[in-house]
Amino acid sequence: MEIPLYTGAIPNEVPGADDEKVDSSVDQTKNTDIIRISNVRKPTLTVFLPEKGKANGTAVVICPGGGYARLASGHEGYDVAKKFNEQGIAAFVLKYRLPDATITSNPELAPLQDAQQALLVVRKRAKEWNVNPQKVGIMGFSAGGHLASTAGTHLQKVTVPNPENINLRPDFMMLIYPVISGDPEIAHLGSYQNLLGKEAAEAKIKEYSNEQQVTAQTPPTFLVHASDDKGVKSENSIRFYQALLQHGVPAELHLYQKGGHGFGLTNSTTKDLWFDRGVNWLDMNGLLKATTATK
Template sequence: MTAPRLPRRALLALGAGAVIAPAVARAQTISAVSAPFEVRPLWPGAAPGGEAVTVQEQVVLRNPNGDPNDTAFVHVRDPWIMLRRPTRPNGAAILMIPGGGYQRVAVSKAGGPIDARLAEMGYTVFVMDYRLPGDGWAAGPAVALQDAQRAIRIVRSRAVELGFDPNRVAVAGFSAGGHVAGMLTTRFAQDAYAPIDAIDRLPTRPDFAGLMFPVVTLMPPYAHGPSARALVGADPSEAARSVWSIERHVPADSPPVFIASAADDRVVPVENSLMLWQALRARTLPSELHVFEQGGHGLVQTDSSSAPAWMSLFDAFLKRARSPKV
């Protein structure tokens, strides 16, 4: 493939274990984001392939009595992308993809501490919402990949305007969002949707990828059950599982990949990260794996006043890694 070069609760919210609160009515009153955030739709009109979709989108509180910005999006019909601008841009951008086990997207239009810290480091940060495979979209398991490809194209389309290098665009995925980011990192040679405008002429290959406590494989015994069921059903064939197992489809021109997980993760087994790193290593691709002894799902550290340990390591990786020409 030749392509143009171009605090604890918040951490857990990025993961696959987000719980939908019953207070839907209250959650739907959450107001739109205020400055300095900017939220735009991913698609200029209706998202593609929605002719058979009948579900109604909901915004819910993850805790009925908690922070009103601690939200999850369910039955997503109108995915969006949020921008957080850095005070001192460093010339690079990061597209963040949150998790939710493919049951929901644990994200807020008001941002969170992770995108805030990345912006403090100088990154122009985009956070995306995405559609879910169980809601009847024509693309089925590839529907989130459609949104991710559209999102990274939107990011690159704004490089000149926002003052970052379109050849220094990273994707950072968390939990099931790590699976979406992993697909974006390995399936850029395949357009997941038909082009609809000039933005869709831009490349979808990230220059770098960061996968934090990611869902990677759909193969037993290490598959994350909810994600696997959402993607391929309750009783899939081995072939169906294999198609959506990222470690089995790593191309020779994948970008540099940073992986961080905890050995005591009881939601997504750390073997997911090990399997992907081994697949990258077999291809002699630039990659870095960090396995923390503790941290669970979310890589939660006891000192919530400081930046997560993985963040400084990821920052250092992005500064020294070089994305090979493709």
């Protein structure tokens, strides 16, 4: 079920034609759908709910990657959501706006607005979807990991109308080969240039270097990366992990020797399944036990 992210006006929308593009193919080696979405003008949430008898109240908003130029919504979105449902977790795949001045008057802010709105919508409709509003996390792959980590570190920046003062802080984060740092030595420059422009000021790059934005309020975080990732260097996850430790935030990091970038659910270089490690981490943090909201 796909629903509009906003029921009213989309923040900072620049009027224009809806030129959204969807390219689909099948990865025969992994038997998975490769779906690439670009030119997103109308952001949405695709809702995946577990069987009612299996639901444990935990929910996760999933942000696919794509370098802030497109969204890899198949293997980094829908496929992952279905796996969460098997664990009793509700999953919501976010089709977020990409930084594009023909679509939004504030390109750098549009993805974060959509991530915060997704958290707001899930909590607002928690009862309808059998979700505990105190167990709502966010997950992101690659540039989607940058967006998810921005939602988890820029907590003071409320970018969407929120008259009911609904909590916009994720309760946990799961970051899979994420873009994190704007440090030129390890940055995925394409993502930063797409988000902030090629001439972004140093202060702006620092603002969106999320390892520098970690505080004690940053949510507990699970990280996965491959050491041989040439697209987004593993130091992105390592530095974020170190920052989490420095601020006393519970964190777990899984580094694989090989795997490259963009492997989705299956790193074909190892028999180990990172998703299973993630399930164990969720369980350890009490997120697989069925609970209801305490307030």
